[in-house]
Amino acid sequence: MKIGEVLREAGECQLVVHLSIESTHPHPTLFPRYHKTMSALRILVPVKRVIDYAVKPRVNKAQTGVETAGVKHSMNPFDELSVEESVRIREGKKTPVEDICVISAGPTKAQDILRTAMAMGADRAIHVETKEGEDLEPLGVAKLLKAAAEQNKSNLVILGKQSIDDDAGQTGQMLAGLLGWAQATQASKVEFTGGDSVQVTREVDGGVETLKAKLPMVITTDLRLNEPRYASLPNIMKAKKKPLEKKTLADYGITAEKRLKTIKVTEPPPRQGGGKVEDVDGLVSKLKELGAL
Amino acid sequence: MACRHRSSTTTLARLAKPARLSPRLTTQPQVQSQVASAVRCFSSSRPSQLKETRCQQGKFTSETYPELKRDPRYGQVTKEHVDYFKGLLGTESAVIDGVTNENATDDIEPFNSDWMRKYRGHCKLVLKPSSTEEVSKILKYCNDNKLAVVPQGGNTGLVGGSVPVFDEIVLNMGRMNNIIEFDEVSGILTVEAGAILEVVDQFLASKGYIFPLDLGAKGSCHIGGNLSTNAGGLRLLRYGSLHGTTLGIEAVLPDGTVVDDLCKLRKNNTGYDIKQLFIGSEGTIGVITKAVIQCPQRPKAQNVALFGLESYEAAQQAFREAKGHLSEILSAFELMDGSSQALVRQVTKKNSPLEGEYPFYCLIETSGSNSDHDGEKLQTFLEDVMEKGIVVDGTLAQDETQVKALWSFREGIPEVLSHLGGVYKYDVSIPLPEMYQLVEDTKARVEEAGLLGDTDEHPVRAVVGYGHMGDANLHLNVSTRRYDERVEKVLEPFVYEWISKRQGSISAEHGLGLAKKKYIGYSRTPTMVGLMKQLKDLYDPNAILNPYKYI
Numbered sequence: 001m002k003i004g005e006v007l008r009e010a011g012e013c014q015l016v017v018h019l020s021i022e023s024t025h026p027h028p029t030l031f032p033r034y035h036k037t038m039s040a041l042r043i044l045v046p047v048k049r050v051i052d053y054a055v056k057p058r059v060n061k062a063q064t065g066v067e068t069a070g071v072k073h074s075m076n077p078f079d080e081l082s083v084e085e086s087v088r089i090r091e092g093k094k095t096p097v098e099d100i101c102v103i104s105a106g107p108t109k110a111q112d113i114l115r116t117a118m119a120m121g122a123d124r125a126i127h128v129e130t131k132e133g134e135d136l137e138p139l140g141v142a143k144l145l146k147a148a149a150e151q152n153k154s155n156l157v158i159l160g161k162q163s164i165d166d167d168a169g170q171t172g173q174m175l176a177g178l179l180g181w182a183q184a185t186q187a188s189k190v191e192f193t194g195g196d197s198v199q200v201t202r203e204v205d206g207g208v209e210t211l212k213a214k215l216p217m218v219i220t221t222d223l224r225l226n227e228p229r230y231a232s233l234p235n236i237m238k239a240k241k242k243p244l245e246k247k248t249l250a251d252y253g254i255t256a257e258k259r260l261k262t263i264k265v266t267e268p269p270p271r272q273g274g275g276k277v278e279d280v281d282g283l284v285s286k287l288k289e290l291g292a293l
Numbered sequence: 294m295a296c297r298h299r300s301s302t303t304t305l306a307r308l309a310k311p312a313r314l315s316p317r318l319t320t321q322p323q324v325q326s327q328v329a330s331a332v333r334c335f336s337s338s339r340p341s342q343l344k345e346t347r348c349q350q351g352k353f354t355s356e357t358y359p360e361l362k363r364d365p366r367y368g369q370v371t372k373e374h375v376d377y378f379k380g381l382l383g384t385e386s387a388v389i390d391g392v393t394n395e396n397a398t399d400d401i402e403p404f405n406s407d408w409m410r411k412y413r414g415h416c417k418l419v420l421k422p423s424s425t426e427e428v429s430k431i432l433k434y435c436n437d438n439k440l441a442v443v444p445q446g447g448n449t450g451l452v453g454g455s456v457p458v459f460d461e462i463v464l465n466m467g468r469m470n471n472i473i474e475f476d477e478v479s480g481i482l483t484v485e486a487g488a489i490l491e492v493v494d495q496f497l498a499s500k501g502y503i504f505p506l507d508l509g510a511k512g513s514c515h516i517g518g519n520l521s522t523n524a525g526g527l528r529l530l531r532y533g534s535l536h537g538t539t540l541g542i543e544a545v546l547p548d549g550t551v552v553d554d555l556c557k558l559r560k561n562n563t564g565y566d567i568k569q570l571f572i573g574s575e576g577t578i579g580v581i582t583k584a585v586i587q588c589p590q591r592p593k594a595q596n597v598a599l600f601g602l603e604s605y606e607a608a609q610q611a612f613r614e615a616k617g618h619l620s621e622i623l624s625a626f627e628l629m630d631g632s633s634q635a636l637v638r639q640v641t642k643k644n645s646p647l648e649g650e651y652p653f654y655c656l657i658e659t660s661g662s663n664s665d666h667d668g669e670k671l672q673t674f675l676e677d678v679m680e681k682g683i684v685v686d687g688t689l690a691q692d693e694t695q696v697k698a699l700w701s702f703r704e705g706i707p708e709v710l711s712h713l714g715g716v717y718k719y720d721v722s723i724p725l726p727e728m729y730q731l732v733e734d735t736k737a738r739v740e741e742a743g744l745l746g747d748t749d750e751h752p753v754r755a756v757v758g759y760g761h762m763g764d765a766n767l768h769l770n771v772s773t774r775r776y777d778e779r780v781e782k783v784l785e786p787f788v789y790e791w792i793s794k795r796q797g798s799i800s801a802e803h804g805l806g807l808a809k810k811k812y813i814g815y816s817r818t819p820t821m822v823g824l825m826k827q828l829k830d831l832y833d834p835n836a837i838l839n840p841y842k843y844i
Contacts, residue, residue: 052692052693052694053692053693053694054692054693054694054696054697055693070593072594072664072692072693074691074692074693075691075692077694116691227644230646230647230688230690230691230695231688231689231691232647232648232686232687232688233598233600233675233679233684233686233687233688233689234679234686236675236689237675237676237679278384278386279384279385279386280385281385
């Protein structure tokens with residue numbers, strides 16, 4: 001990969017980086033059809049089932065993690081953005097979209113969020129079932145996604161920049177590295193500018209940065225990318241009939257080996273509560289007691 | 294978990310406004326929370342913001358209602374009286390004295406007017422007792438000296454029931470705010486009258502229970518006030534009215550007698566159920582000081598769905614189906630008409646959760662113990678109503694954020710209407726089949742009078758209807774651009790007569806207070822009003838409690 005051109009427009013504080021990657025196309029054999037002109041997108045959208053963001057997480061008694069039993073779970077908010085963006089790319093009709101496939105690794109319940117994603121507009125889903133304690137680390141997820149992207153002949157992976165449970169924020173970058181694809185992280189705008197060319201805007205301190213790259217590529221989503229839709233009832237019904245493939249980690253040649261060890265999870269120290277006084281005299285004596293007067 | 298916070302604020306922002314936001318996102322969530330805290334239960338028959346100038350100047354109730362005259366039977370509060378109360382209550386903070394201290398006016402003002410600044414009294418003395426004994430002694434003294442008293446809770450009412458008209462003494466219950474006892478096995482709670490609803494509910498939440506009442510003003514309103522107005526609110530469909538969930542009451546009669554009926558039994562068939570007289574009587578025969586409430590188990594799982602419907606008939610069918618399919622888990626069935634939703638979208642700039650526009654929307658909430666079971670029931674129900682064509686389109690909240698967002702389309706209506714200008718509000722109960730007809734008939738009447746239109750020369754912007762369909766409780770709201778006498782003439786007494794003809798209630802959940810004093814006859818026969826007067830005379834022969842109000 002070589003950087004073709006860097007252009008800085010000081011006035012608008014905009015950095016335009018054109019990435020040219022034709023010369024070292026990573027997998028020319030995998031995408032023969034798309035080599036000359038882009039014909040159709042095959043989008044892979046990884047989604048994760050996490051504790052609902054509106055729920056206050058509690059540390060478990062053993063201090064090894066947060067309590068998940070009996071706690072409401074939903075789709076990782078960043079992943080909702082990924083699903084929404086994929087559907088909007090299709091609806092935008094600028095680039096034909098052949099397939100939107102959502103994939104999730106997790107317990108059986110993860111199928112709920114896959115159905116939600118399909119109700120929002122994804123075509124099909126893959127559920128990679130993991131057993132209790134078989135939690136994947138970002139690298140494991142990236143390896144799994146690499147295998148899935150290759151198997152599904154994906155040429156675009158759109159995923160959340162992080163999941164709100166682990167907050168690692170690594171998977172997208174690792175995946176791009178493993179695949180050898182271009183990556184644009186924290187996208188706030190995604191545009192198809194003809195051919196295989198994709199222009200991604202990302203918000204940086206004090207302005208925006210515009211990246212241009214060619215497919216295949218990995219995009220991670222940021223908060224202002226779009227406003228996810230509500231799944232309508234007719235679509236929720238239809239989603240029940242859409243295909244959901246069940247797989248295991250072994251199907252992708254992945255094992256849930258641990259490289260990281262969680263030593264201890266603790267809650268931040270509780271805020272010291274204030275006190276109430278009956279009247280002005282009480283306030284004055286309290287202030288004196290605390291040495292403020 | 295640093296990012297959880299960031300993502301949460303942003304998701305809120307996303308719901309509030311899709312446009313570009315500052316990276317730190319500090320303002321949007323506030324907007325959202327304001328909408329979310331919109332008050333559902335407040336309404337009155339008089340326009341709330343029509344006379345803005347009057348509100349700012351704080352016109353006295355005695356000027357707004359010139360027909361009300363101070364009753365010469367009542368004594369004037371003197372320094373001697375104040376000294377007695379100061380001696381009785383001890384601490385400085387328990388007596389706000391505007392009789393001998395002219396500088397106390399500002400301190401008294403919040404007790405003299407309601408939160409919408411529609412009513413303003415001339416009270417000069419506020420008493421804050423901390424025990425039942427003190428309440429008893431205050432009332433006995435007032436009764437002996439013929440001093441009028443207004444019991445006051447969180448002062449969140451909208452019919453002017455909790456504020457003085459002339460120089461009545463305000464008896465504020467805020468210092469009696471202890472949770473006395475809670476039985477974790479039976480869920481029976483004993484609490485003082487001045488406890489704030491939200492505080493009590495949070496306490497119960499920590500024990501896995503829920504207060505059987507919820508309403509928009511929960512952060513300020515007192516349990517005692519809830520009981521004396523028999524507040525309805527959000528959970529009535531599920532948990533029933535306070536007449537059923539209140540097991541016992543301690544109240545003080547005007548002569549100082551303490552009525553100790555703190556019964557902790559669900560079953561007690563031993564003669565007259567006197568405590569019911571204190572529930573909903575708006576502080577006219579006694580002051581509630583403590584209550585025993587049967588609290589239900591807090592539901593672990595909640596689901597919310599929003600429907601778009603083509604007609605009011607379809608909404609009724611959906612309600613029937615909902616009861617059939619969801620029976621024990623159905624916890625709310627709310628109706629909103631298309632015009633109310635159009636105004637919400639217009640003001641909040643939020644996108645509709647549904648693609649098309651519909652003349653009616655229904656919001657359904659389920660609460661249960663197992664989210665999987667509830668989800669399954671809800672799915673079957675949704676499939677059924679879709680298949681039968683009762684519901685045209687809808688959505689099911691996929692996470693907590695969407696739950697709150699969907700509710701905001703219902704709860705945001707009163708706030709949006711107030712934002713647009715003055716509102717004539719009617720909180721009525723009408724048998725379900727004819728409920729929405731009131732909105733249509735009112736609209737036709739206002740239109741006929743040439744008062745309704747999209748342009749500025751029409752004083753009325755919209756006639757909208759929404760409410761707790763599950764309780765046959767409709768909120769008819771007439772949103773206006775400015776105050777116009779003709780509007781009031783067209784609406785009243787038309788609305789009351791309409792309701793009266795159908796044996797409806799002119800005040801479903803907000804009480805009568807001062808605002809609906811004149812209209813009690815539309816919902817109660819002379820015999821019923823006569824019986825109420827007899828009770829009033831029996832318990833409060835000197836009529837010192839909450840005078841000038843509906844009775």
